[in-house]
Amino acid sequence: MSRPTTGGWYLFLRSFSSSIHSQLPSSTPEANDLFNKVRVLSTRGNIKEALSLFYSTPQLNQSQQTYATLFHACARHGNLKQGQYLHHHMISENPKTPQDLFVTNHVINMFAKCGDLDSARQVFDEMDRRNVVSWTALISGYAQQGRSYECFSLFSDMLVNCSPNEFAFASVITSCDYVCGKQVHALALKTGLIASVYVGNALITRYSKSCEDNFVGDGSEACRVFESMEFRNLVSWNSMIAAFQHWKLGGLAIGIFCQMHGGGVEFDGATLVSVLSSLSESYDGDNADMGLKGCFQLHCASIKRGFMLKIELATALVKAYSDLGWQVSDCYRLFMETSSRDLVSWTGIITAFADREPESAVFLFRQLYREGLVPDWCTFSIVLKACAGLVTERHALAIYSQVVKAGFEDDRVLANTLIHAYARCGSISFSKQVFDKMRSRDVVSWNSMIKAYALHGQAKEALHLFSEMNVRPDSTTMVALLSACSHAGLVKEGIHIFDSMSMNHGVSPQLDHYACMVDILGRAGLLLEAEELISRMPMKPDSVVWSALLNSCRKHGETQLAKLAADKLKELEPGNSLGYVQISNIYCSGGSYNEAGLIRKEMNGSRVRKEPGLSWIEIENRVHEFASGGRRHPQREAIYAKLYSLIGQLKGVGYVPETSLALQDLEEEHKQEQLYHHSEKLALVFALMNEGSLRCGGAVIRIAKNIRICVDCHNFMKLASDLLQKEIVVRDSNRFHHFKNRMCSCNDYW
Numbered sequence: 001m002s003r004p005t006t007g008g009w010y011l012f013l014r015s016f017s018s019s020i021h022s023q024l025p026s027s028t029p030e031a032n033d034l035f036n037k038v039r040v041l042s043t044r045g046n047i048k049e050a051l052s053l054f055y056s057t058p059q060l061n062q063s064q065q066t067y068a069t070l071f072h073a074c075a076r077h078g079n080l081k082q083g084q085y086l087h088h089h090m091i092s093e094n095p096k097t098p099q100d101l102f103v104t105n106h107v108i109n110m111f112a113k114c115g116d117l118d119s120a121r122q123v124f125d126e127m128d129r130r131n132v133v134s135w136t137a138l139i140s141g142y143a144q145q146g147r148s149y150e151c152f153s154l155f156s157d158m159l160v161n162c163s164p165n166e167f168a169f170a171s172v173i174t175s176c177d178y179v180c181g182k183q184v185h186a187l188a189l190k191t192g193l194i195a196s197v198y199v200g201n202a203l204i205t206r207y208s209k210s211c212e213d214n215f216v217g218d219g220s221e222a223c224r225v226f227e228s229m230e231f232r233n234l235v236s237w238n239s240m241i242a243a244f245q246h247w248k249l250g251g252l253a254i255g256i257f258c259q260m261h262g263g264g265v266e267f268d269g270a271t272l273v274s275v276l277s278s279l280s281e282s283y284d285g286d287n288a289d290m291g292l293k294g295c296f297q298l299h300c301a302s303i304k305r306g307f308m309l310k311i312e313l314a315t316a317l318v319k320a321y322s323d324l325g326w327q328v329s330d331c332y333r334l335f336m337e338t339s340s341r342d343l344v345s346w347t348g349i350i351t352a353f354a355d356r357e358p359e360s361a362v363f364l365f366r367q368l369y370r371e372g373l374v375p376d377w378c379t380f381s382i383v384l385k386a387c388a389g390l391v392t393e394r395h396a397l398a399i400y401s402q403v404v405k406a407g408f409e410d411d412r413v414l415a416n417t418l419i420h421a422y423a424r425c426g427s428i429s430f431s432k433q434v435f436d437k438m439r440s441r442d443v444v445s446w447n448s449m450i451k452a453y454a455l456h457g458q459a460k461e462a463l464h465l466f467s468e469m470n471v472r473p474d475s476t477t478m479v480a481l482l483s484a485c486s487h488a489g490l491v492k493e494g495i496h497i498f499d500s501m502s503m504n505h506g507v508s509p510q511l512d513h514y515a516c517m518v519d520i521l522g523r524a525g526l527l528l529e530a531e532e533l534i535s536r537m538p539m540k541p542d543s544v545v546w547s548a549l550l551n552s553c554r555k556h557g558e559t560q561l562a563k564l565a566a567d568k569l570k571e572l573e574p575g576n577s578l579g580y581v582q583i584s585n586i587y588c589s590g591g592s593y594n595e596a597g598l599i600r601k602e603m604n605g606s607r608v609r610k611e612p613g614l615s616w617i618e619i620e621n622r623v624h625e626f627a628s629g630g631r632r633h634p635q636r637e638a639i640y641a642k643l644y645s646l647i648g649q650l651k652g653v654g655y656v657p658e659t660s661l662a663l664q665d666l667e668e669e670h671k672q673e674q675l676y677h678h679s680e681k682l683a684l685v686f687a688l689m690n691e692g693s694l695r696c697g698g699a700v701i702r703i704a705k706n707i708r709i710c711v712d713c714h715n716f717m718k719l720a721s722d723l724l725q726k727e728i729v730v731r732d733s734n735r736f737h738h739f740k741n742r743m744c745s746c747n748d749y750w
Contacts, residue, residue, distance in 0.1 A: 034059070035066055042073035047082055061093050064100045071106035080114035098128075105133045112141020117150075130161070136168040143175035151175040155184070166196035173202040178210040200229045201236050208243035219247055237265060242274045250282030254294070269310045272298055276316040280323035291324045314338040315348040322352035328360070341371070347379045354382055358389035359623055365399070377408060384417040388424035391618045391704045391731075392695065396421045397430075416444045423452030426702050426729045426736060443471050450480040456736045457745045459488030473505050475512070482516035486523060487735055489749045494520040515544040522552025523749070527561055543572045550582050551708075554589075562586050577603065577610045615679035616704045617686060620693045626682040633682070635689075643685045647676060650719050658712040675712045680705050680730060684720065698726065705732045714750075718742050 034057055041050035050070060053060075060066045067090055074083035087107055090099075104127055111120035117138075124130070124138050135158040142151035155172040158164055173184050185203055188194040207222035226232070226240045237260045244253035257275045260267065276298060283291025299317055302308050314334070322331050335341070335349040346368045353361035365383045368375060375383075380403050387396035400418060408414050415438050422430035431452045438445060446469050453462035462484035466477070478501045485494035498517050501507045509517075514537050521530035530549055534541050546568045553562030562583055569579035580603040587596035603610070613628040630636050647655070657672045683703045691698040709717075709732045721728045721739040728739040738745035 035063060035069075038066055039069050042069055045073075045077055047073050047077060047079055051082060051086065055089070061089075064103050068100075068103050068106045071103070071110045075106070075110040075113040078114050080111075080116055083110045083114060084116075084119075101127075101129055101131065101134075105131070105137055108134060109137040109141075112137055113144075115145060117141050117145055117147065132162050132165050132168070135162065136165060136171070139168050140171040143171035146175070148175045148177065148180075152180050163191070164193075166193050166198050169193055169196070170198040170202035173199065173206050176206075178206070181206040181210070195230060197229065197231050197233050197236060200225055201233075201239055204236065204239045204243065208239065208246065219243065219249075232265075234265065234268060234271070238268070238270050238274065241271060241278075245274045245278045245281070248281060250278030250280075253278035254282065269302075269307045269313045272302060272307065272313055273316040276313075276320040280320045283324060288325045292321070292326065295320050295324060295326075308338075311338060311340055311342055311345055315345040318345070318348050318352060328353050328356055343368075343373050343376060343379065346371070346373060347376075347382055350379065350386070351382050354386035355389065358386040361386035362390070362395050362399075375402070375406065377411060377414065380406070380408060380414055381417050384414065384421050388421040390425060391616050391623060391702055393422055393425035393427040393430060394618075394621075394695070396425060410439060412438065412440060412442060412445065416442075416448045419445070419448040419452060423448075423455055424731070426731060428452055428456045428458070441471070443474050443477065446471060447474070447476045447480055450477065450484065454480050454484035454487060454735075456738070457487050457747075459484040459490050459493075463490075463493065473507065475507050475510060478505070478507050479512045479516060482513060482520065486516055486519045487746065487750070489524060489747075491520055491524045491526070511539060511542050511545065514541070515548050518545055519548040519552070522549055523555065525552075525556050527552060527556060527558050531561060541568070543569055543576070546572065547578060550579065554582050554586050557586065557589060559586055559590065559592075574606065575608060577608050580606075580608060581610055611707060613679045614706045615683040617683040617702070619687070619690045624683070624686060626679040626686070628679045629677045630679070630682040635686070638689065639682055639685050642689055643676060643681060646685060646688070646720070649723060650716065653719055653723060655716060655719050658710075658715065675710075678710065678713050680709060680713050681716060684717070684728065688724070700727045700729060702729045703731070705730060708732050708734055709737060709750075714744065714748070718744055 034053070038050045038054055038060065041047075041053065047070075050073065054066060054070060055061075067086070070086055071083060074080070074086065087110075090103075104123060108120045108123050111117070111123065120138055120141055124134060127134060135154070139151055139154050139158070142148075142154060151172055152175070155164065155168060158168065169184060169188050173181055173188075176184065181203070185194075188196075188199050188203075193199050203225045204222045207225065208219065210221075222240070222243055226236065229236060237256065241253045241256050241260075244250070244256060254275060257267070257271065257278075260271075276295065279291050279294050279298075283294070295317070302313055302317070307313050314337075318331050318335050321334065322328065331352045332349060335345065338345060346364070350361050350364050350368070353364060361383060365375070365379070365386075368379070380399065383399055384396060384403075387393075387399060390396075396418065403409060403411075403414055403418075415434055418434050419431045422428070422434065431449065435441075435445065435449045446465070450462045450465055453459070453465065462481060466473070466481055469477075478497065481497050482494055485491070485497065494517065498509065498513060501509065501513070514533065517533055518530045521527070521533065527549075530552060534545060534549065537545075546565045550562055550565035550569060553559070553565060566579040566583040569576065573579075580599055584596045584599040584603075587593070587599065615626045616623050617626075618624075626633065630639060633639060657675050659672060659675065680703055684701065687694060687698070687701045687703075694701065709730055714737070717728050717730060717737070717739040719742060720726075722742040730737045730739070735746065735750065737750070
């Protein structure tokens, strides 16, 4: 949140400069002309030219007015080097002349604004006489550089010597901690300066920051200050909107904006940036359309007022549209319409693509380099996150080489992201290498590695790593451990972790932990125990809990309990197809095709669409997508021919299609054909057709899938791995399956 005092302090200093000009003795017309030239050059930012004229004109060297103007220009433009030289010149040219109080105040302000607070304090301490400006200039400098102790200490000393003005109050309030801020607040009430808009804005900032940083105090104090202000300026409204946005109270931020706009207060780009962030936080899921409507309105207002030229606003718009589900292609078009694109805007558009189109995110990362920009820590973090959504680790390896080249090799956050990316791409060994090489690890590092083991079904390794953990585990650690136990069928271990997590580690079970426990019990066939656990939950079960129970019912053919879970799921997420699909599958598996047909009819009537089964495989740096049926693929005839040839070979070594999984009452032959065309089978066959183009000579075939792998495809992959003498790695929506020599890493427990 920006400091609300800076603009007011500069206005004060400028008025102070004007006042001293009128107080200084008049000069000759020629000297006045020269001074005006120096002033104009300084105002326009041409400091070097102004100083050159000053140094070459001896008569100006005696003008206190000119010195004040030049020091003020150096302060405004942050030109410390020129300011230091000018100060040295002033002392050497006038060694016996007492320094003018007003000029000395400008010297303090110049050093303070340029960050040289030691020099500012030295000049301040050497002054024979000080006024309120002297104190305020140094206090403001300490505040802006974050030196809160010196700021508060100097303010306390000021109270003994003179009465602080509103700018001194505002500076110390924004700088000090919550307790000191309360003391200064009380003093402002006592002196009557609480009525100043600058003091009020500073208090809003102080109390907002205390709440954000989890210090004592709460947001209500900032709200009370805001409501009590007799006069509010744009900074007041922006500070309150930004505060609500930082507190994740987007609805209140939007409400304040509506109140502001309804009252005729003009907003600026900073207002819109905060409101756009609030929109994306407040409207999601079923309310996303309402959020998008608000986005469109703010977009129009931005264009109307000419704010779209501001890169930070365009970046905020891209993020808001992306978060609210706008097409990434439309986000990209908006990004390209921005006249000047900086690193922040590039990182924003990469973020928009990272989850939904990771390949495009990596492409944009390359484009960033071509634009001559250098990625920072945040950009690398986002693009590595995008790599986690790709089929192979190739891109993650390439980007990691850039991380090393940029000097971020020892960055802990990037190492944590890399562990996750490698694990999601199927390379658990690379994840372990990164983890082992880390010089220091935080809880996220340990969690990332434990989750990596869980994802690949290596529960024993996850539990062993947990036993070596040398930092305090958190809620995420427990979810990762319970997930590992669930994938491996370690029921006793999972129950022990769940029962002891509160007492041994201070972590109270939340929804995610209960969902994992329902999954552990349900997968093991303990459906009644899972149902009982749900009934004892201290909070209302969410869709994840009911999904876990429904999946277990499907696995064990428990129709009655499955119907309850499906109804609960449809109630919580009416637009989610999972409840309909799973209960329909259960009916089909039991031969109850009429009931399954009724479920599908209900699903169609509710306009709920089933997520299509898709699989991806990478061949020669290009990702190929396959849908069940494969009818749209340009090489479908060749793929079908190769597929049926492989099926014939597999039947010779024991493959029997699981026709009980067919979703319709069809002839046996048609049921088999339906199973043959599942997307992961088509992806495998396409890989075999392009074996020479696969990495590592095709010894490992990696396939990604968006939904859970079915029993028939699981059996198919096990037999194919042995027949082809290859390792086949399939990442489905839940975990990794490493098929090799007729075995799967999940031990048929998934």
